[in-house]
Amino acid sequence: MEQSRYLPEGIIHRILRFLGATDQARVCVLSKDWLHAWQTYPAPTFSDQPLRCLFQQALGRGDEECEKYCRQGDEDSAATLDKLLEIAMEKGMAGIAPVGSQLDARECDAKMTELPNADGEDFLTSNDEVYDSFESMGLQENLLRGIYAYGVEKPSPVQQRGLVPFCKGLDVIQQAQSGSGKTATLCLGILQQLDYNAVDCQALVLVPSPELARKTERVMHSLGNYLGVKVCACEGCDRVPEDQGNFSHGVHVVVGSPDCVFDMLRRQSLRPDYVKTVVLNQADEMISRGFKNKIYDIFQLLAPKIQVGVFLATMPPEALEITRKLMNKPVRILVKLGEFTPEREEMKLETLSGLSQTDEAAMCWLDKRCRLWKPKNIITKGKLVNKKILD
Numbered sequence: 170m171e172q173s174r175y176l177p178e179g180i181i182h183r184i185l186r187f188l189g190a191t192d193q194a195r196v197c198v199l200s201k202d203w204l205h206a207w208q209t210y211p212a213p214t215f216s217d218q219p220l221r222c223l224f225q226q227a228l229g230r231g232d233e234e235c236e237k238y239c240r241q242g243d244e245d246s247a248a249t250l251d252k253l254l255e256i257a258m259e260k261g262m263a264g265i266a267p268v269g270s271q272l273d274a275r276e277c278d279a280k281m282t283e284l285p286n287a288d289g290e291d292f293l294t295s296n297d298e299v300y301d302s303f304e305s306m307g308l309q310e311n312l313l314r315g316i317y318a319y320g321v322e323k324p325s326p327v328q329q330r331g332l333v334p335f336c337k338g339l340d341v342i343q344q345a346q347s348g349s350g351k352t353a354t355l356c357l358g359i360l361q362q363l364d365y366n367a368v369d370c371q372a373l374v375l376v377p378s379p380e381l382a383r384k385t386e387r388v389m390h391s392l393g394n395y396l397g398v399k400v401c402a403c404e405g406c407d408r409v410p411e412d413q414g415n416f417s418h419g420v421h422v423v424v425g426s427p428d429c430v431f432d433m434l435r436r437q438s439l440r441p442d443y444v445k446t447v448v449l450n451q452a453d454e455m456i457s458r459g460f461k462n463k464i465y466d467i468f469q470l471l472a473p474k475i476q477v478g479v480f481l482a483t484m485p486p487e488a489l490e491i492t493r494k495l496m497n498k499p500v501r502i503l504v505k506l507g508e509f510t511p512e513r514e515e516m517k518l519e520t521l522s523g524l525s526q527t528d529e530a531a532m533c534w535l536d537k538r539c540r541l542w543k544p545k546n547i548i549t550k551g552k553l554v555n556k557k558i559l560d
């Protein structure tokens with residue numbers, strides 16, 4: 170092991186070729202040489218599903234293309250990937266999606282504005298109102314206190330345009346890149362509307378993974394600290410009894426994957442009677458993980474008139490279908506790529522800590538290539554491994 174620290178970069182690259190994405194990320198803590206070799210490795214293996222989804226989002230392409238670019242293993246494919254990512258950063262996803270492809274962002278955007286509903290009325294409404302401070306949004310005082318305590322001062326573009334319509338009880342579609350403040354928006358929108366005198370479940374937040382369920386619970390809890398919100402994340406379908414125990418003390422908001430939430434509703438450990446808001450966070454990711462039908466199943470168990478919020482980074486055709494079937498004249502907020510990037514280092518780290526280990530690896534790799542994230546920090550199992558440790 171000691172000798173392996175001093176191998177030439179070419180040999181390390183060859184070794185990396187035989188490892189999966191997570192192991193590639195792990196071995197880079199061996200020494201600075203390994204870290205450098207990993208960062209400069211021309212063909213990283215992106216094999217895990219969450220990562221594949223991330224690249225699908227970044228590239229706006231289907232699985233096949235993603236496989237091609239991520240697995241080819243030669244210099245050419247890395248150069249192509251670099252080019253695509255460069256364009257993606259500059260122009261947004263519409264710039265790289267080929268015309269007619271399944272995830273053609275331009276086509277989806279065009280469809281979104283054209284979509285008529287069954288009555289012939291406009292399916293979507295737009296929102297031109299922009300609020301450049303949280304104070305001007307008419308939020309409850311204790312919610313504002315929660316926002317300041319959370320360390321956020323100015324609303325991000327998605328919050329400037331999307332929070333007020335959501336707080337008014339309207340259906341909203343909020344499409345913006347990852348890290349643009351969508352989770353905070355949906356938490357604030359729900360917190361503003363809850364009736365804190367009752368301890369019934371009034372809002373469901375559906376998410377694609379237990380990590381995002383925990384993150385949403387954390388954010389909701391912090392922002393709603395002064396309101397006394399009771400929020401509970403379902404950790405996984407195998408933990409239903411524990412979650413049932415948590416619900417017995419009363420809960421305002423439940424966060425979980427469609428599978429878990431459906432299971433709770435079916436067993437009647439979660440009562441649908443008082444649910445008045447349902448949010449699909451990372452709806453595109455939920456679709457790519459095969460949750461579409463479970464989402465429909467959940468809506469079958471809820472009251473017909475319910476506020477629906479759909480938050481996503483990309484708008485695949487199946488997401489369009491969901492919005493059409495479940496929403497009533499939604500307000501659409503579209504924030505273009507690059508309009509907001511959290512600047513503070515700790516915010517980037519918080520975002521990273523909510524990701525799986527493989528996604529963290531991808532982010533660090535993207536940093537090197539696209540200057541999105543600073544490569545000096547790598548987080549392994551939630552712990553920051555900084556340069557000192559690497560030395």
Ligand SMILES: Nc1ncnc2c1ncn2[C@@H]1O[C@H](COP(=O)(O)OP(=O)(O)OP(=O)(O)O)[C@@H](O)[C@H]1O
Binds near residue numbers: 349
């Ligand atoms: N108004 C704001 N100003 C500064 N930072 C913010 C603001 N709103 C949210 N953030 C921070 O930006 C980071 C990303 O926010 P958030 O998780 O809400 O984004 P997101 O769009 O939901 O991302 P993802 O789609 O990956 O879940 C978090 O660390 C959050 O605390």
